[in-house]
Amino acid sequence: MQIPVFTVDAFTNKPFCGNPAAVCLIEDELQDEICQKISSEMNLSETAYIKKLNSKDTFSSASRFGLRWFTPTREVPLCGHATLASAAVLFYIQKNSNSSLTFETLSGELYARLSGDHIVLDFPMHTSTPQDPQEVKELIKTAVGDLAIQDVRYSSATKKLLVRLCDTYNRSVLESLKPDTESLMKSDSTGKVAGLIITLKGNQNGNYDFYCRYFSPWYGIPEDPVTGSAHTVLGSYWSEQLGKKEMLSALPL
Helix, strand or coil: CCCCEEEEEECCCCCCCCEEEEEEEECCCCCHHHHHHHHHHHCCCCEEEEEECCCCCCCCCCCEEEEEEECCCCEECCCHHHHHHHHHHHHHHCCCCCCEEEEEECCEEEEEEEECCEEEEECCCCCCEECCHHHHHHHHHHHHCCCCEEEEEEECCCCEEEEEECCCCCHHHHHHCCCCHHHHHHHCCCCCCCEEEEEEECCCCCCCCEEEEEEEHHHCEEEECCCHHHHHHHHHHHHHHHCCCCCCEECCC
């Protein structure tokens, strides 16, 4: 069996930047064990598997596909940058003739469409609820040390914990954090947390509405440099906090 595999740098127009994902084009069903072994060997934060839904479909003509994502250690229900990478392979490499694509996933139907020289993704919004900091104090301490915290939220749908640093801090404080991933895993072994978002409100005079970093060692990802799935939580949270529908975010330099 031969499986075409592509490595795509998502969220960038420069080589060796952004967030790399592997993309595999699947003609027939692959066993989960094989998908996991391939993903472990690729050793990227996510490997995407695009599958034709009908035997008569082609990757250049069909508008609907199955899509799954695996980290080096397990399957995940949603991944933004690997979805963008998948759409890029179909649109730009396979020369798919459609202007929009639908992916059937564990998170429901996701949509990607061409808009000029960009690809636009339509993803779900995931709300978060207030989380008692005392219940996750060891995890917070491991992640940010003695820095002051403005807010703590939890998204049960995604199992992501959102920690907002105090608004008085600037971007460099967020960028300077170096949490030990093994210690993060030990600080929460309940299975409640699958990912940790650390975020900070943007400067009023700056270009960005908020900053963020994302860690998921529980799923084999020490730090994800650019993460679409975390933004399904961040978008909902900061839209509520800022009263805005359109926002710009930035990750560490």
